Structures are given as structure tokens and as C-alpha cells.
Amino acid sequence: xxxxxxxxxxxxxxxxxxxxxxxxxxxxxxxxxxxxxxxxxxxxxxxxxxxxxxxxxxxxxxxxxxxxxxxxxxxxxxxxxxxxxxxxxxxxxxxxxxxxxxxxxxxxxxxxxxxxxxxxxxxxxx
Numbered sequence: 001x002x003x004x005x006x007x008x009x010x011x012x013x014x015x016x017x018x019x020x021x022x023x024x025x026x027x028x029x030x031x032x033x034x035x036x037x038x039x040x041x042x043x044x045x046x047x048x049x050x051x052x053x054x055x056x057x058x059x060x061x062x063x064x065x066x067x068x069x070x071x072x073x074x075x076x077x078x079x080x081x082x083x084x085x086x087x088x089x090x091x092x093x094x095x096x097x098x099x100x101x102x103x104x105x106x107x108x109x110x111x112x113x114x115x116x117x118x119x120x121x122x123x124x125x126x
Contacts, residue, residue: 001030001037005046013048017056025065025076026087032078036066039074 003020005013024030036042039057043050057074060066064083068074103113 003042003046005048013046014052014056014059017042017046017053018059021056021060022063022065022087025079026084030076032076034076036074036076 001021001024003017005016007013009016011019021030021036030036036057037045039050039053043053046053057066057068061068061074065077065079066074067077100113103116108116
């Protein structure tokens with residue numbers, strides 16, 4: 001499991017871990033039943049506090065991405081397709097919201113944004 005941390009960014013380290021593990025689950029790099037490194041192992045590999053990895057794993061479990069078993073460790077939880085789709089939609093909405101905020105700062109109109117979105121959306125079809 002590859003996790004790359006950026007110390008100079010605005011996102012806290014535990015959120016970077018959460019985001020990257022979620023993405024690896026959603027894109028199929030990590031599959032249901034795959035074991036995650038222990039909290040201590042991950043903390044040692046990333047050279048961070050075990051408290052940080054604990055916080056990330058607890059949040060991932062709370063959100064339904066992983067499950068932990070006493071004495072066995074943490075594993076990727078079986079996901080149904082509706083759950084994964086809902087998470088993807090939520091992430092898409094978040095990105096669109098950020099794009100809209102940037103567009104407003106640049107003075108773009110809604111029609112211009114719609115055109116950009118349509119061109120971007122249909123870009124893969126060309």
C-alpha cells in the first residue's frame with residue numbers, strides 16, 4: 001500500500017492517509033479482505049505518530065471503508081456498489097463546488113461554466 005504524505009500542504013496528515021486509502025479502495029487497488037498494515041507499522045513506514053495512524057484508521061472504520069478485528073488487525077471491508085457510487089458522487093460534488101468557487105472568483109458566468117463542464121465531460125468521447 002503506497003501512501004505519499006505532503007508536509008507542506010493544508011491537509012492534515014491523517015486526512016491525507018484517509019483520502020489515499022479511500023481512493024485505493026474505490027479504484028480497486030485495495031480489495032475487500034485485504035489487510036492494512038498495522039497502525040505501528042504504518043506509523044513507522046511514514047515516520048509519523050501512531051496516534052495519527054490510529055485517528056485515520058478509526059475514521060475509515062467509522063465511514064465504513066475498513067473493519068478491525070482485535071488481535072488480527074484492520075481489513076478492507078466488503079463494499080456494495082451503491083456505497084462506492086455514493087462516495088464517488090460525494091467527491092464529485094466536492095470538486096464541482098471548489099470549481100464553482102474558483103469560477104466565481106474569476107468572474108465566469110453560469111453559462112460559461114456549463115460550457116466548460118460540457119466540454120470537459122465529453123472530452124473522453126473524442
